[in-house]
Amino acid sequence: MNNTNKSSGEEIKILIVRLSAIGDVVHSLPILNAIKSKYPNSTIGWLVEDKAVDLIKNNPLIDNVHILQKAKWKKQKCLKNIKEFFALIKELRQKKYDIAIDLQELFKSGLMTFLSGSPRRIAHAKTREFADFFVNEKLKAHDIFDTERMIVDRYLEPARHLGANTDEVKFSLPPVPTEDKQHVESLLSDITKPIAILCPSTIWRTKHWIDEYWAVLLDELQNNFDVVFIGAPSDKELIERIVSHSKTKNYTSLVGKTSLLQLIEVFNRSELMVAPDTGPAHIADATGKPIIFTIFGSTAKNRSRPYGHKHMAFAADLACQPCFKRNCPRKDFNMECVRLITPDIILNAVKDKFTYPL
Numbered sequence: 262m263n264n265t266n267k268s269s270g271e272e273i274k275i276l277i278v279r280l281s282a283i284g285d286v287v288h289s290l291p292i293l294n295a296i297k298s299k300y301p302n303s304t305i306g307w308l309v310e311d312k313a314v315d316l317i318k319n320n321p322l323i324d325n326v327h328i329l330q331k332a333k334w335k336k337q338k339c340l341k342n343i344k345e346f347f348a349l350i351k352e353l354r355q356k357k358y359d360i361a362i363d364l365q366e367l368f369k370s371g372l373m374t375f376l377s378g379s380p381r382r383i384a385h386a387k388t389r390e391f392a393d394f395f396v397n398e399k400l401k402a403h404d405i406f407d408t409e410r411m412i413v414d415r416y417l418e419p420a421r422h423l424g425a426n427t428d429e430v431k432f433s434l435p436p437v438p439t440e441d442k443q444h445v446e447s448l449l450s451d452i453t454k455p456i457a458i459l460c461p462s463t464i465w466r467t468k469h470w471i472d473e474y475w476a477v478l479l480d481e482l483q484n485n486f487d488v489v490f491i492g493a494p495s496d497k498e499l500i501e502r503i504v505s506h507s508k509t510k511n512y513t514s515l516v517g518k519t520s521l522l523q524l525i526e527v528f529n530r531s532e533l534m535v536a537p538d539t540g541p542a543h544i545a546d547a548t549g550k551p552i553i554f555t556i557f558g559s560t561a562k563n564r565s566r567p568y569g570h571k572h573m574a575f576a577a578d579l580a581c582q583p584c585f586k587r588n589c590p591r592k593d594f595n596m597e598c599v600r601l602i603t604p605d606i607i608l609n610a611v612k613d614k615f616t617y618p619l
Contacts, residue, residue: 276306276358276377278370279416280329283521283540284565286313287432287547288413289364293322294431295420306356308373315521316544319435327353329373354378362419363396366405371395383419398422408561408583413568430568432547437526445526448515449489457486458527458551460536461503462496465587467559468537470599472499476506477604478535482611483511486532491524491541492516533614535607538565546572552614554607558599559584573610577601 275296279289286309296303306325307317311332318326329349334342354377361379363370371392374382384393387402400418403410417427449456459482461475482488490500494517504510519527524544528534531551536542538560545551546567553567557576561583566574576582577598581591589596 271300272302272304273300273360274304274306274356274358275300276308276327276353276356276361276374276379277364278308278361278374278377279364280308280310280331280370280373281313281365283313283316284538284543285365285412286316287540287543288565289416290316290320290432290434290547291413291427291430292362292364292417292420293320293433294429295417295425295427296423297322298429299420299423299425304356306353306358308353308377313521316434320433321435322433325356350376360423363392364416364419366392368392383422385415385418406561406585407564409563411566411568412564432549432568434525434544434547435522437522437529441520441523442526445519445523445530448518449513449527449530452487452489452513454485454487455532456527456530457482457488458491458531458534458536458545459488460491460534460539460541462492462499463537463539465559467584467587467589467596467598468539469558470537470556470602472502473506474602474604475503478607479504479507479512480509481604481608483509485615488512489527489531490514490516491519491527533611542567554610556599556602556607557583558596559586559589561585571614573614575602575606575610 279286293305296305304324306327307323308327308329309317310329314328317323358377358379360381361374361377363374363384366384366388368390372395375395381398382396383398384396385402386393386399393399400422413430421427459475463469479488490512496516500514500516524541525548528545528548529550534545534551535554537556542553542555545553553572555566555574557574562574562576579598582598
């Protein structure tokens with residue numbers, strides 16, 4: 262352990278560099294509570310890409326939010342991007358951070374950690390893309406894809422390095438504004454039963470569950486729950502395919518109708534959620550409200566499962582699982598890992614968690 266050489270009561274400025282993705286940003290949030298518990302007078306900044314900024318902006322444990330405008334820069338001219346990039350570097354340096362922590366540990370995050378001007382820069386040794394080249398305090402190396410080690414624990418290691426106690430894993434989310442609560446209230450105005458969230462979509466094809474399996478789940482859960490689908494606008498076709506296999510049309514679709522903050526409010530009103538390893542499932546976990554049933558295809562159950570004993574995670578017992586591949590390499594039984602997790606497995610798990618029959 263390498264402490265800060267400052268007492269817990271002194272002011273210290275710490276920059277967290279975790280740019281993306283949404284799920285990984287959520288997994289990184291417990292470091293805030295750990296640092297603030299050890300250094301309550303600290304100033305914490307967070308550098309994040311625009312896609313995940315709503316999870317960071319107005320977060321009660323974050324003092325400064327720095328935005329890398331990736332989506333915006335893709336749409337505008339190179340010269341303007343360069344100007345705005347250097348303005349961001351100037352903004353970071355003006356804050357005079359004592360410590361910068363690279364939680365992403367890729368080349369781009371390592372470079373930003375270095376350019377922040379922080380005299381102490383922390384990451385693990387032997388990172389991907391030589392990101393540790395940019396830091397001067399290296400934590401003990403271990404495999405970031407260790408299948409038996411929760412990724413949340415890895416992201417807490419820099420806090421332990423700074424002397425913080427990380428026994429309590431606590432997620433900090435921004436408060437939901439009144440207008441967002443009202444929007445969710447209007448979307449769910451016809452709801453009369455406990456809410457079950459179905460979140461079928463994820464970016465990786467190898468994380469997707471089977472369309473027909475989701476339809477069986479819808480048919481069974483709607484007897485005791487109001488089933489609500491969530492997703493991005495691009496997921497509408499997927500939801501249409503799923504419900505085409507269903508016997509019921511008794512569901513509510515919020516696909517393309519909610520922001521990240523509004524999703525937090527939806528989860529606050531929900532009892533259960535079924536999802537693959539995807540960002541919204543991790544946001545739901547951070548709310549502490551619904552019981553989450555997570556289906557793992559190509560990724561590792563014991564690495565990325567929701568944090569806490571009330572949740573359940575499912576993965577097939579196969580030699581090739583997890584493979585961490587975006588496309589299934591098997592020709593004999595493509596996507597066997599998700600096919601083996603049948604709807605009855607999920608439904609029986611739901612029955613074990615809830616007192617009323619399905």
